[in-house]
Amino acid sequence: MIALARKYRPKKFSDLLVQDHVAAALRGAVAGNRVAHGYLFAGPRGVGKTTAARILAMALNCERRGAAGAPAGEPCGECDSCTRIWTGAANLDVVELDAASNRGVDDARDLRERAMYAASAEGRHKVYIVDEAHMLTREAWNALLKILEEPPSRVVFVFATTEPQKIAQSAAPILSRLQRFDFRRIGPRAIADRLRHVATAEGLAADDDALHLIAKSADGGMRDGLSILDQVVSFGEGPVTAVRVREVLGLISDDVYGELLRLVSERDPKAVFPLVERLVHAGADLGEFVAGAGEVLRAVLLGNLGGKPEGFTEAMLALIERYRSPGPSGTPLGLPAPDVVRLLAVLSEMEPQLRSSGNTRLTVELLLLRWAMMSRTVELEAVIKALGERPGERPGKGEQPGKGNPAPVLRDAASVPPSPAVPRAVSPAVPPEQGPLTLDRLRALWPRIVEDARAQSPMLGALLLVTEVAGVEAGAVTIRLLDTNPVHAEGLARQGEALARLVGRFFTEAVRVKLQGPESGERSARRPGRLTEEGARAERLKTLRAQDPSLNAAVDALDLELLE
Secondary structure, eight states, X not given: OOOHHHXXXXXXXXXXXXXXXXXXXXXXXXXXXXXXXXXXEEOSTTSSHHHHHHHXXXXXXXXXXXXXXXOTTOOOSOSHHHHHHHHTOOOSSEEEEETTTSOSHHHHHHHHHHHTSOOSSTTOOEEEEEESGGGSOHHHHHHHHHHHHSOOTTEEEEEEESOHHHHHHHOHHHHTTSEEEEOOOOOHHHHHHHHHHHHHHHTOXXXXXXXXXXXXXXXXXXXXXXXXXHHHHHHOSSOBOHHHHXXXXXXXXXXXXXHHHHHHHTTOGGGHHHHHHHHHHTTOOHHHHHHHHHHHHHHHHHHHTTOOOOXXXXXXXXXXXXXXXXXXXXXXXXOOHHHHHHHHHHHHHHHHHHHHOSOHHHHHHHHHHHHHHOOOOEEHHHHHHHHTSOTTOOOOTTOOTTOSOOOOOEEOGGGSOSOTTSOOOOOOSSOOOOBOOOHHHHHHHHHHHHHHHHHHOHHHHHHHXXXXXXXXXXXXXXXXXXXXXXXXHHHHHHTHHHHHHHHHTTBSSOOEEEEEETTTEEEETTOOOOOOHHHHHHHHHHHHHHHOHHHHHHHHHHTOOOOO
């Protein structure tokens, strides 16, 4: 009985999963007789590095190479030479070495001497495949350096490694003599599709949920996925189901994560301890549970933002759909996107403790308790309605408190201003409709423009407090300064373009801004000028003192200065 990982190992470049960039380059090199003398294949385990090296050796020594109708650069996979190389049988021209057990300088010298001999037949290549190449010692690399720099004709070295950085540290000169190909990790969907093909070829009944679980557990390695499938099939008779996969691999069931979502959504901290006790009693890996919880929360976040989570069972996808906000029925169930972001931030913050803690159970319980007891974000609309009126506004005649339509704005705790004594006004997210540029309309909108300027740039907002609208003519808006301070004039001149954009949002025609001083007359707001940092601080402090008498008294009493 041949293991599935060996039985379904690719025989051609076109069969390599996800490694199209490698397959295309090697196929083209073989077809054009431009094969390099040395290659470095780097990437995670089980993604096809050694397999690609074997396919390269098969293509170079294929007995049907160049035959009519044969794909250019591809081995046939059926001739005697291809079969011997693919099965790993004894071959004079293709030698595979494990650097983990042949890592010394004597082994490298032996390899170098063997490479000096010609191939067994005319037109063939000698190919040396060195697996786990990062295990070679510095002395062994030095012994190979000369032959890699000036290799014999028709000799190809292929070094495969999962840790190329170690080669860079111990033998940096080697890298410049090799062509490097980085193999990608294979995604769960591609692994599941391949597993489904293998199961069909083997006549196995396998549920999609089971294949998704196997693909996820393979962690990007096709070989690992096939090995797990082999292991599950050997576990017992009958179809391959998600239950069997969980039993074989010891995976945590979906209902555990469903309970986690419930206690976090409903803020039920007392349910944390029974949940962790259940995991400990079942012998579950708590680190694996926390990693899975992070993936589930990420999937909920993705669902909230309009994405479609993948790689989960149908039952898990149903749970994720249930706890995203708004839920399927349109009713928020307690896990909107801002809350999930904060939950994941707490997880990221506690990851170092989870890895190094001597009491993993206690650390996991603390994490879940923080999740269950975390305060939630709220919409300002709800707060405003609860207060009865909008901030900074009084109900007009005939209006009822709280009957306005402020735009909903989500607020996280991190975004609340540090000083609760200074409430910030919230402007509606949707501006009024654009209209004609007239003096009366601009003066009516001027308070709104000043508030928007304060939200965008505190300095610009402060400068506009000492101005007024002087006139409107042919698309030009004239702003008059109310004092003679030259610093104010310089500041407004530098902010002219920003002010023009703020004003132009409300009008259907292009807007230009001119500045008019009480003494200097009109001058363009685009005139270049220089506002020093010290002068800006002084003027900002002056404005703040004028607005707040208590601050004015504190500055005089304590000799304060504005730092920021």
